[in-house]
Amino acid sequence: VALEGLELRVLRMPLVAPFATSFGTEYEREVIVVRAVTADGDGWGEIVTQQAPLYSSEYTQGAWDAALRWLGPALLDRGRIAPEEVAGILEPFKGHRMAKAGLELAVLDAALRSEGRPLGAYLGAVTDRVPSGVSVGIQQDPAALVGAVAEYLDAGYVRIKIKIKPGRDIADTAAVREAFGGIPLQVDANSAYTLADVDTLIELDRFDLLLIEQPLQEDDLVDHAVLAGRLRTPLCLDESIVSLKAAQDARALGAASVINIKAGRVGGYLEAVAIHDLCRAADIPVWCGGMLETGIGRAANAALAALPGFTLPGDVSASDRFYPRDIVTEPIVLEDGHVRVPTGPGIGIEIDPAALEDFTVAREMLRR
Ligand code: OSB
Numbered sequence: 001v002a003l004e005g006l007e008l009r010v011l012r013m014p015l016v017a018p019f020a021t022s023f024g025t026e027y028e029r030e031v032i033v034v035r036a037v038t039a040d041g042d043g044w045g046e047i048v049t050q051q052a053p054l055y056s057s058e059y060t061q062g063a064w065d066a067a068l069r070w071l072g073p074a075l076l077d078r079g080r081i082a083p084e085e086v087a088g089i090l091e092p093f094k095g096h097r098m099a100k101a102g103l104e105l106a107v108l109d110a111a112l113r114s115e116g117r118p119l120g121a122y123l124g125a126v127t128d129r130v131p132s133g134v135s136v137g138i139q140q141d142p143a144a145l146v147g148a149v150a151e152y153l154d155a156g157y158v159r160i161k162i163k164i165k166p167g168r169d170i171a172d173t174a175a176v177r178e179a180f181g182g183i184p185l186q187v188d189a190n191s192a193y194t195l196a197d198v199d200t201l202i203e204l205d206r207f208d209l210l211l212i213e214q215p216l217q218e219d220d221l222v223d224h225a226v227l228a229g230r231l232r233t234p235l236c237l238d239e240s241i242v243s244l245k246a247a248q249d250a251r252a253l254g255a256a257s258v259i260n261i262k263a264g265r266v267g268g269y270l271e272a273v274a275i276h277d278l279c280r281a282a283d284i285p286v287w288c289g290g291m292l293e294t295g296i297g298r299a300a301n302a303a304l305a306a307l308p309g310f311t312l313p314g315d316v317s318a319s320d321r322f323y324p325r326d327i328v329t330e331p332i333v334l335e336d337g338h339v340r341v342p343t344g345p346g347i348g349i350e351i352d353p354a355a356l357e358d359f360t361v362a363r364e365m366l367r368r
């Protein structure tokens with residue numbers, strides 16, 4: 001596409017309820033929406049950073065600065081670019097993978113829209129709908145957690161993931177297991193533990209979990225490999241898998257038997273597909289993670305999750321799991337426990353301009 005401009009907006013979107021993890025509680029979603037302005041029309045992307053660098057080192061104002069100061073200008077300098085060239089152009093700039101991913105997605109959406117081609121078909125989707133799991137935040141107490149999980153099961157979610165942290169692990173998991181029996185259940189620690197907690201983590205083995213997600217720090221690949229050797233429950237990495245190379249290293253070390261793929265975390269949907277391909281060849285099951293995406297990223301994640309290696313249900317939930325009001329005209333909905341893979345050109349969404357405007361708190365336009 002002939003890239004003419006990049007418009008970036010910081011949005012603050014109200015959440016239906018606060019979302020608590022081991023690293024903190026979010027009361028509203030702060031996110032960056034990218035519009036790629038091209039000679040052939042617009043494309044949309046989303047930078048999935050959060051307000052503070054608590055999940056990873058990236059955060060909204062950092063991504064905003066990197067995108068406006070370095071990444072955006074590098075893309076605009078090129079003029080005509082293909083989506084497949086974006087990662088290479090941005091490669092000299094270290095890190096800032098979420099910012100890169102959001103920019104790449106906007107260019108990709110613009111390019112595919114201009115060709116009338118859906119993102120799913122482009123990425124290699126093999127199904128028209130994907131099973132939908134839900135990530136449930138830490139609640140007031142285990143009883144409240146059981147109440148929250150009951151509502152999601154009633155809504156039809158086919159897999160439950162609960163967030164855990166030291167002191168809120170065994171009893172929470174036990175309460176959900178006791179209340180709902182053998183439902184597909186997994187836990188996510190968001191790197192809240194160390195190897196010193198191995199006894200607690202081994203206790204989780206008795207709950208027959210699908211997996212334990214990211215118990216240790218992002219850069220603790222070797223410790224994860226040690227831990228994997230002590231656990232019966234499959235160990236899944238999220239934060240640690242920042243790139244295809246990290247996935248290769250995790251595989252070589254035996255640090256993960258399952259991988260959560262998030263396009264934002266790894267620098268884009270194309271890198272995400274490369275990780276999918278590696279894992280598929282290596283028989284490592286993958287699933288599609290989420291970052292509380294708006295309808296833009298949510299629709300794109302549904303397309304990614306339709307690739308054949310995504311054999312576990314992802315955190316690809318309906319818009320109303322997080323948002324009373326989404327910024328797309330057709331919010332993502334749950335149908336029989338599944339989310340439909342969009343079939344329209346590009347990501348397959350249309351932006352609701354009024355909603356976008358209402359949530360915008362900052363706006364910058366870069367032009368060629
Ligand atoms: O670790 O998967 C995570 C949300 C924000 C940051 C990290 C994570 C999450 C989630 C929610 O678990 C996933 C979603 O439904 O978007």
Ligand code: MG
Pocket residue numbers: 188190213214238239260289
């Ligand atoms: Mg996670």
